[in-house]
Amino acid sequence: MELGFLKDNPRSSKAMLTCAIGLAVNFILASAKIFAGWSSGFLSVMGDGFNNLTDMGSIILLMMTFYYAAKPSDKEHPFGHGRLEYINATVMAAIILYVGITLFIESAHKISNPTDTEYSPLIIISLTLGIIGKLFLAWQYKKTGKEINSESFNAYSADSLSDLLSTSSVLAATLVESFFHYHIDGYMGVLMSLVILWTGYTIMKKAVNSIMGSTPDPEIYESIKNCILGCKGVYGVHDLIVHDYGPENHFATAHVELDSSLTFMQSHELSENVTTVLREKLNIQAVIHADPKAVSNPREAEYQRDLEAAIYRSGLPLSYHDFFVQEKEGEIDLSFELALTGYCKLNDGEIYHAISDELRKINPAYHIETMIDRNFISGKIYGND
Known part of the structure; x- marks a missing residue:
């Protein structure tokens, strides 16, 4: 994959370096936890390791974000390539959800059929290493986020802190089961599966909303x-x-x-x-x-106040914009657009007549032309006949 164009983009280069560090740390943590959990039978430890694998997937998506943001547009993609990130995110979210469902089923089975686990210092070492590693990543992401003004890295820093707390709870459960012989590993595995499922759901929801077109930041x-x-x-x-x-x-x-x-x-x-x-x-x-x-019309402010009064008297959840006035042959033509600020059971025509009636009560000389905007979707123009 050609990455030469990233050399001229210091922001993307810095982001890629931090992501590479995150990948390396999460790979080490995932390998240590999964091996330790598998060798001892602690599903909650394995679940924490799988959570690190999902973090690696998230970091890869973040790397793609900066890669495609830096890549220039071409004839086939005149608006750039950034939306591929959202498509890839849906695939990654599906994998995360599969891991979460599988872990949940295995953990539920272990609750019904508890088995003895083998305590090992490797478990304590791997989880302690996880806490230290996540603390380092939280600091590194926060530092990079501040340097390149990236909210994405700030969010990853917060996510690393939550992972730190999660790993700490798994460590506590491991010690309880090892020294007090309470079989709570299955319950902790269920808890970790729910964390993984929530992560997958969050990524999937955000990606799908971005593809469909959601409200901007x-x-x-x-x-x-x-x-x-x-x-x-x-x-x-x-x-x-x-x-x-x-x-x-x-x-x-x-x-x-x-x-x-x-x-x-x-x-x-x-x-x-x-x-x-x-x-x-x-x-x-x-x-x-x-x-x-009509900036030069000294009566425009008066006409706007009349419109605001009409909206108030109608009791409808409306705001207005694109206000323009023309005075001709004893008639005052008011042109504006209305937007809903809340739920309204009236249709567009009924809204027009309600506002028009209120305005004509104030001044019979008013002639109204308006259109109702519903979430940027404009409808019929009323009063232009």
Whole structure:
């Protein structure tokens, strides 16, 4: 596999080195625990070793994250290769779930048919080594996460600390069974299988959600929104959609509100500036749609307050955006989009009539044109006849 392009990406190179360290440590821990558990009959120790193997799979996925993030796009994959990580994650999650189910069945059988286990100093040594190894990895992941500003490594650090506590509980169970002759190894094996199953479920859920298209990370969403609002000439932003094509490979579309008195060329220039700022500051490719805002109309704020009052009086869970007003021939044309902020049993047409009726109670001169957004899915435009 050609890795030459990683040389020009210090962030990915640092991540790969840390992942290699994690693989080596987890391989040593898994080998020691599985051998010690197999030779003595302690299933809980073997289960802890299998948990280290699942950690190796997770680290491989993390390595793929940085590998594909650094790999340039090509003609067949113009948006990069990052989404392959999610496909591989589903395969890894399936393997983890299989291991967890198998261990659960074997442990349940041992609870029903307990057998004597053979105490060995190798058990204590392997588990103690596991505690030390996980403590080292937690520190290493945390250090790398801080150096390259990676939340993934911070999460792996937290996972290593939880593994440390899990191994400590297995060590305690081993000592109890060896010195007090209580057969609790099967119960601890069940506990470890549940941990492995939970790990597999978590990875599977996250991978499937990423493939289907899930809500973006709130921090990414807010950083994009704040970056757009910080651009010159932008009065508002809405309908911001973030498209995830893999780690650090995001595209965005957004509607920005610009002064309606601007010429087409001026609006185009400001929109281009927004895309440039997003590309330079956040490394995000963006498509910007310009919406007019009647900045020079001194009565616009009054009309917006009337809309807010109409929404309040309707009692419906709504917010609005893309507000625009035109005054002509004794009529006041209000154009806006509504978005649901909670459950609403009314359909789009009923929502339109409810808001329209409330607005006309305030001012009969209002003519309303609106559309209801449901999770970025726009429907019919009402009032444009």
